[in-house]
Structures are given as C-alpha cells and as structure tokens.
Amino acid sequence: MIKTIDAYGLYYKDLNNMIKKYYEKGIQEFRLKRVSGQRYIGSGIHGKPNIVIEGTPGNDLAAFSDGVNITVKGNAQDAVGNTMNDGNLIIHGHAGDTVGYSMRGGKIYIKSYAGYRVGIHLKQYQDKIPVIIIGGRAGDFLGEYMAGGIIIVLGLDVAADEELVGSYCGTGMHGGVMYIRGNVAPYKLGKEVKSDTLSESDMKVLKKHLSDYCNVMGLDFKKVVSKTFTKLYAYNKRPYGKLYAY
Amino acid sequence: MSLSFLTPEFIVLRDRERCNNCGLCIKLCSFQAHYYGEKQQRVVSDDKKCVNCQYCVVKCPKNALIVKKHPLEFRQHDYWNDTSIKDIYKQAETGGVLLTGMGNDKKFPIYWDKMVLNASQVTNPSIDPLREPMELKTFLGKKPSRLEVDNKGNLISHMPPQLELEIPVMFGGMSFGSISYNAFKALATAAKEAGTYFNTGEGGLHRDFYDFADNTIVQVASGRFGVNQEYLDHSAAVEIKIGQGAKPGIGGHLPGEKVGEEVSKTRMIPIGSDAISPAPHHDIYSIEDLRQLIYAIKETTDYKKPVLVKIAAVHNVAAIASGIARAGADIIVIDGFRAGTGAAPTRIRDNVGIPIELAIAAVDDRLKDEGIRNQVSIVASGGIRNSSDVIKAIALGADAVSIATAALVAMGCHMCQKCYTGKCNWGITTQNPELVKRLDPDEAARRLINLLRAWSIEIKEMLGGMGINAIESLKGNRLMLRGIGLSEVELKILGISHAGE
Numbered sequence: 071m072i073k074t075i076d077a078y079g080l081y082y083k084d085l086n087n088m089i090k091k092y093y094e095k096g097i098q099e100f101r102l103k104r105v106s107g108q109r110y111i112g113s114g115i116h117g118k119p120n121i122v123i124e125g126t127p128g129n130d131l132a133a134f135s136d137g138v139n140i141t142v143k144g145n146a147q148d149a150v151g152n153t154m155n156d157g158n159l160i161i162h163g164h165a166g167d168t169v170g171y172s173m174r175g176g177k178i179y180i181k182s183y184a185g186y187r188v189g190i191h192l193k194q195y196q197d198k199i200p201v202i203i204i205g206g207r208a209g210d211f212l213g214e215y216m217a218g219g220i221i222i223v224l225g226l227d228v229a230a231d232e233e234l235v236g237s238y239c240g241t242g243m244h245g246g247v248m249y250i251r252g253n254v255a256p257y258k259l260g261k262e263v264k265s266d267t268l269s270e271s272d273m274k275v276l277k278k279h280l281s282d283y284c285n286v287m288g289l290d291f292k293k294v295v296s297k298t299f300t301k302l303y304a305y306n307k308r309p310y311g312k313l314y315a316y
Numbered sequence: 317m318s319l320s321f322l323t324p325e326f327i328v329l330r331d332r333e334r335c336n337n338c339g340l341c342i343k344l345c346s347f348q349a350h351y352y353g354e355k356q357q358r359v360v361s362d363d364k365k366c367v368n369c370q371y372c373v374v375k376c377p378k379n380a381l382i383v384k385k386h387p388l389e390f391r392q393h394d395y396w397n398d399t400s401i402k403d404i405y406k407q408a409e410t411g412g413v414l415l416t417g418m419g420n421d422k423k424f425p426i427y428w429d430k431m432v433l434n435a436s437q438v439t440n441p442s443i444d445p446l447r448e449p450m451e452l453k454t455f456l457g458k459k460p461s462r463l464e465v466d467n468k469g470n471l472i473s474h475m476p477p478q479l480e481l482e483i484p485v486m487f488g489g490m491s492f493g494s495i496s497y498n499a500f501k502a503l504a505t506a507a508k509e510a511g512t513y514f515n516t517g518e519g520g521l522h523r524d525f526y527d528f529a530d531n532t533i534v535q536v537a538s539g540r541f542g543v544n545q546e547y548l549d550h551s552a553a554v555e556i557k558i559g560q561g562a563k564p565g566i567g568g569h570l571p572g573e574k575v576g577e578e579v580s581k582t583r584m585i586p587i588g589s590d591a592i593s594p595a596p597h598h599d600i601y602s603i604e605d606l607r608q609l610i611y612a613i614k615e616t617t618d619y620k621k622p623v624l625v626k627i628a629a630v631h632n633v634a635a636i637a638s639g640i641a642r643a644g645a646d647i648i649v650i651d652g653f654r655a656g657t658g659a660a661p662t663r664i665r666d667n668v669g670i671p672i673e674l675a676i677a678a679v680d681d682r683l684k685d686e687g688i689r690n691q692v693s694i695v696a697s698g699g700i701r702n703s704s705d706v707i708k709a710i711a712l713g714a715d716a717v718s719i720a721t722a723a724l725v726a727m728g729c730h731m732c733q734k735c736y737t738g739k740c741n742w743g744i745t746t747q748n749p750e751l752v753k754r755l756d757p758d759e760a761a762r763r764l765i766n767l768l769r770a771w772s773i774e775i776k777e778m779l780g781g782m783g784i785n786a787i788e789s790l791k792g793n794r795l796m797l798r799g800i801g802l803s804e805v806e807l808k809i810l811g812i813s814h815a816g817e
C-alpha cells in the first residue's frame with residue numbers, strides 16, 4: 071500500500087512524525103506531494119521505507135539515515151544525505167551544497183548539477199562504499215577531506231566552455247576515488263590529489279555504477295560511458311603525517 | 317646526521333646500593349630510557365629519553381629510582397628561558413609544528429585560587445551533612461519558563477528531556493583512540509556506578525559498551541567518526557562538538573598508527589588510516605546552521621534526548637553561548653583554556669582561549685540578562701582539579717562540571733604530557749596492547765568512583781558550611797564568593813566582591 075501525504079503547509083516536525091508513525095504501522099511506501107522545503111525527511115526512521123517526494127525537500131534530506139530510499143521528483147537543497155550510513159537517494163534535478171557530508175554508505179544520484187563541498191569527508195568502511203554520482207557539474211571543494219568512497223561527475227548538461235568541477239577539487243583528500251567524465255585542469259586540483267587515466271579495474275567499477283545510474287535516470291549508458299574519464303585519487307593516505315616535530 | 321643541540325629535560329638517578337640490576341625498568345619503559353650497559357655491566361639510563369612519567373619509579377621493587385628536573389641550566393635570562401630556547405632547537409632540527417599533550421601549563425592567573433567561599437556564622441546556621449539531608453542531584457536540560465499543574469497537582473507542562481546526575485560532575489569527552497580500551501571501560505563503569513555520565517569524544521562507541529548507553533553522552537564532531545543511527549540510539553544525550561579548550565579553532569588528527577583493529581571498528585574507518593577531523597563542521601557556518609544540526613539530531617532521536625553543544629571558551633563566549641541557546645541546544649558545555657587533550661599544537665594549547673572561571677560568569681550573566689538562562693544548562697570544564705573548583709564553578713553560574721584530566725590522574729596519569737606519542741606507560745593514552753594491559757579497568761573504575769565519592773562528601777561539607785542544603789541553591793549564587801587580589805575589572809567580570817567587602 072502506498073500512503074500519500076499532502077505536505078503543503080505542514081511543519082517539518084509534523085510531516086516527519088506522520089511518516090514515522092505510518093511506518094511503524096507497517097506502511098513501506100510513501101508518496102509526499104507538494105513538499106516545499108520541509109527538512110530532515112527520512113531522518114530517524116529505523117527501517118528501509120521507500121519515499122517518493124514531489125516538490126522540493128528542505129535541507130538535511132535523510133540526515134543520519136540508515137537504509138531509507140528516497141526519490142525526489144524535483145530539486146533538493148543543502149546537505150542531502152548528511153552523515154548517511156546506507157540507503158539510496160535519487161534526485162531528478164539539482165542539489166545544493168555539502169551533498170553526502172561524511173556519508174559512510176549508500177548511494178546518492180543527482181541528475182543535474184550540485185553545489186559546493188559535495189562529498190566532503192566521504193568515508194568507507196569494510197563493505198560500505200558510498201557512491202555519489204552527479205549528472206551535471208559540481209561546485210568548488212568537491213571531495214574535500216575525502217577519506218573513501220566514490221564520486222563520479224558526468225557533466226552531461228554542461229556547455230562546451232564550462233568546467234566540470236570547481237576549484238580546490240579534492241583538497242585534503244586522503245582516500246577514495248573520483249571519476250570525472252572529461253579532463254580536469256591541474257590548477258583545479260588540491261595539492262593532495264593525483265590525476266590519472268583509468269585502469270581496467272577502475273573501468274569495471276565505473277561501468278557498474280554508471281549502468282545503474284543510467285538505468286535509474288533513463289539515460290543512454292553507451293553514450294555516457296563513451297567519453298574518456300579522468301581518475302582522481304590521493305597521493306598519500308596520511309597527508310599530514312609529517313607536520314609535527316616529535 | 318647532525319648533532320642535536322637538545323639536552324635532557326630530566327635526570328634519572330639510580331641508587332646503586334639499591335638497584336639489583338633486575339632489569340624490570342628496562343622492560344617497563346616504552347620510551348626505552350633504561351638499558352643494560354654492556355660496558356658498565358649493569359642497568360643504566362638514558363636521560364634524554366626519560367619523559368618523567370614515573371612509571372618505573374613507582375614499579376621499581378627496590379625503590380632505586382628517582383627522576384628529577386635536569387640541573388643543567390642555560391645562563392640565567394628571564395626572557396629567553398630554557399623552554400623558549402629548546403623549542404627553537406626542536407623546530408630547527410625537524411621543521412615541524414610542536415606537539416604536546418594535556419592542558420596549558422603556563423603561568424596564567426588561576427582564578428579558582430583567588431576566590432574564597434563563605435561560611436555561616438551565628439545567623440543562618442551551618443548544616444552538618446553527616447546528619448542532615450543534603451541534595452547534590454542535578455538535572456541538566458531545558459527548563460520550562462513556567463510550570464502548570466492540574467487540580468490534583470499533576471504536572472501538565474511538557475518537560476523537555478533531562479540528564480539526571482547524582483553528583484554535578486561528569487566525565488569529559490575522551491575518545492577510544494586517544495585513550496585506551498581499558499581507560500574507556502573504566503570511565504563507563506564509574507559513570508554508571510556513580511550515577512553520572514561519560515562522553516565518547518569523537519571516536520565512536522565500541523559495541524562492547526552498549527550496556528552503558530544510559531550513562532553515555534555520544535559526540536558528533538566535524539569528522540563524524542563512528543556516527544550513525546545505531547550510535548545515536550545508544551546514548552543518553554548527544555553532544556555536538558564545535559570546539560575544545562585545549563585547541564580552540566582547530567581540528568584533530570588521530571594518526572594512522574593509533575587506528576588498530578578495535579579503533580577501526582569503533583570509528584568505522586580502515587585500519588591504519590589517519591582520522592582527520594576538520595576544524596569546522598562544514599554544515600555549520602552560522603547559528604542558523606547550528607540549529608539545523610541540533611534539530612537533525614533531535615529528529616533522529618525523536619526529541620527524547622538532550623542535545624549538548626560544546627565550545628571552547630574564547631573572547632566572545634557570552635554572545636556565542638546566547639546564539640547556541642537560541643539555536644535550541646539543551647545544554648552548553650564551555651571548555652576553558654586549561655583543558656587537556658591527547659594531542660595539540662603547543663602554541664595553540666598555550667595561547668588560545670580564556671580561563672573558564674571568567675567564561676562561566678560571562679555566559680551566566682549574559683543568559684540571565686537576556687532572560688533565557690532557563691532554556692539551557694551550563695556545563696563548565698577545562699582544568700577542574702578538586703571539589704572546591706567544582707563548587708566555585710557552580711557558584712559562578714555553572715549547573716555542573718566535567719572532568720577529564722582529573723579522571724586520568726585518578727587512573728594513574730602522572731602528567732608527563734606525552735599522550736600524543738601513544739606510548740603511555742600507564743596504559744591510559746595508548747593503543748599498544750602490552751601497555752593497555754597495565755591498566756586494570758576495574759581497579760581504575762574503583763579509583764574514579766572513590767574520587768567522585770570523596771568530592772561529593774567535600775561538596776556537601778562546603779555547602780553545609782554555607783548553610784545551603786541543595787546544590788541547586790548554590791547555582792549562580794555569587795554572594796558566596798569573594799575575590800582576593802583581583803583587579804576591579806576581574807571582579808566585575810566574575811560578578812563578585814572583594815574579600816572584606
């Protein structure tokens with residue numbers, strides 16, 4: 071059964087409380103209509119409901135969440151998937167700053183562009199490898215302090231004279247990998263970042279995630295994967311190891 | 317390699333009559349200060365390696381060892397003292413940032429020692445806590461502006477979530493990683509036993525400690541290590557760490573060497589990788605953003621747990637605290653510049669931040685002036701040494717205090733300030749399994765419980781002397797304090813009169 075909630079004019083606390091209460095009663099599928107800026111949708115739910123959002127969810131969508139699946143038919147605001155542990159967030163539009171801050175697992179797919187500091191302090195642990203895929207371009211400080219996980223930037227709707235990523239890409243990076251569809255000018259990269267071509271194993275990983283992304287977003291996989299990608303990774307797992315006098 | 321200019325800080329004196337060359341000190345010292353001298357055919361010491369942690373001194377079966385400050389001195393110079401000269405040698409040799417452990421050890425004024433307490437004489441007779449009831453119970457959290465009760469006397473006002481303390485002393489944030497598993501276990505055990513709380517620091521919560529959830533404050537800091545729904549669920553309250561007194565304004569690095577299997581599990585990062593906590597939370601650039609994170613946590617914990625916000629005491633602490641209160645925090649933790657840490661750049665530790673005594677008074681005044689003091693509780697921390705510091709902190713306006721350095725000292729810390737090396741001979745700030753074994757968690761917990769018991773008796777004695785029978789009545793009661801040898805500005809900030817006035 072799908073529970074439809076008209077979120078228009080609802081305070082976020084009441085909306086989220088309604089979702090939690092219905093979920094506790096056994097409802098797994100939600101359709102939220104006319105969502106207009108309500109924060110923290112999907113937070114604090116102990117389980118894996120599927121939530122479809124029509125409209126624009128507010129900041130901290132699915133913050134601290136652990137397995138919630140959300141599809142946004144619209145744009146999202148700041149801090150999507152903040153400190154998220156597991157789950158899938160699909161944004162059929164653009165997203166704001168700090169997408170996936172300190173995210174440890176799960177996936178965030180964004181159809182269009184994303185703001186500053188996307189994937190900041192992205193982590194990974196054992197079988198948990200978070201993935202963020204951005205269809206458009208990403209802002210400055212992409213993958214800042216990145217400690218694990220995968221970020222993919224496709225630049226599909228980017229004009230020929232536009233850059234795929236902003237400045238200071240990967241500043242403080244000490245783990246994980248970024249795949250950028252096209253070239254990244256060296257001056258855009260943080261000093262901790264190394265740029266390379268993709269190995270066979272990289273291509274395998276990339277294709278696996280892209281085929282899923284194209285499937286979800288309704289894109290032509292062959293076309294998306296046809297262009298040459300750049301791999302970005304950290305020079306050193308311990309960028310600040312030699313900072314101190316012992 | 318060029319010769320180091322550094323001379324030993326300490327001298328190890330070995331009584332040759334007493335030393336029977338058993339070699340225990342060689343085995344014990346993780347800094348390798350003792351060795352068997354082939355030439356001398358006996359156990360000798362390398363003064364340069366000694367950090368004066370006194371582990372060998374305490375353990376030597378023959379009491380043959382004494383460690384003293386090295387008598388070698390530079391030519392007397394009041395400006396260029398030993399430390400300033402040696403620091404330059406160290407940096408000229410390594411090109412690195414000076415690192416240290418524990419808290420600010422410089423000669424700044426200690427306001428605790430310049431304030432004295434009142435006692436009742438003749439009028440308002442003193443109370444004997446050994447025979448009369450004395451209340452130390454403290455509730456931390458938002459208090460409603462007014463209480464409504466129904467006809468039968470039942471409370472109908474909504475009471476926000478509270479932390480209930482049997483003694484107004486908690487254990488401050490120390491992560492598993494910065495301290496050992498056994499030290500962490502001792503704190504958890506003691507907090508449960510004594511009816512107070514311990515704090516995970518930014519190091520996650522090992523599943524072994526889930527049974528202590530009701531006495532656990534879990535921390536959410538900029539690196540979000542070990543933070544997930546499960547972690548937040550296993551807590552009594554959640555603390556957002558913005559800053560800490562030992563190193564305001566900067567982040568933290570747990571070096572990869574300290575990230576072994578258990579720390580890796582707890583922080584949820586790969587073994588051997590550096591745990592880097594950025595200086596700011598990158599989702600907090602304003603009071604409004606702080607509110608957003610506070611409510612993200614409240615939503616995630618169903619509004620059932622108080623949210624603490626911890627900041628370092630800095631110049632505008634009063635205005636910042638007001639913002640934090642308005643952002644919706646239930647408890648503000650203010651950490652003064654004497655606060656300890658596992659590792660901090662020396663210059664930051666010794667030069668950034670303000671004394672906690674002044675910060676408590678300034679914050680309490682500001683929140684009262686704005687009529688929002690009831691909306692938050694204040695916890696003071698950063699160098700609380702004894703029960704009289706506790707009672708003065710509360711008289712200045714704190715609801716409770718946190719101790720961390722004092723707790724480590726109770727467990728055996730001898731303040732050698734080498735926590736950052738990970739070689740703690742006392743088994744407290746190390747992850748080396750051989751060293752960790754040296755700290756018996758049950759014995760350490762017993763020592764912590766003893767400390768809290770002793771302090772609570774002393775607090776009751778002092779309260780009784782003032783004619784007060786509940787700690788609640790002392791809160792912000794600055795008439796009970798007088799300053800000695802303080803300037804008018806200092807007295808004004810502390811909100812107290814001079815002794816004799």
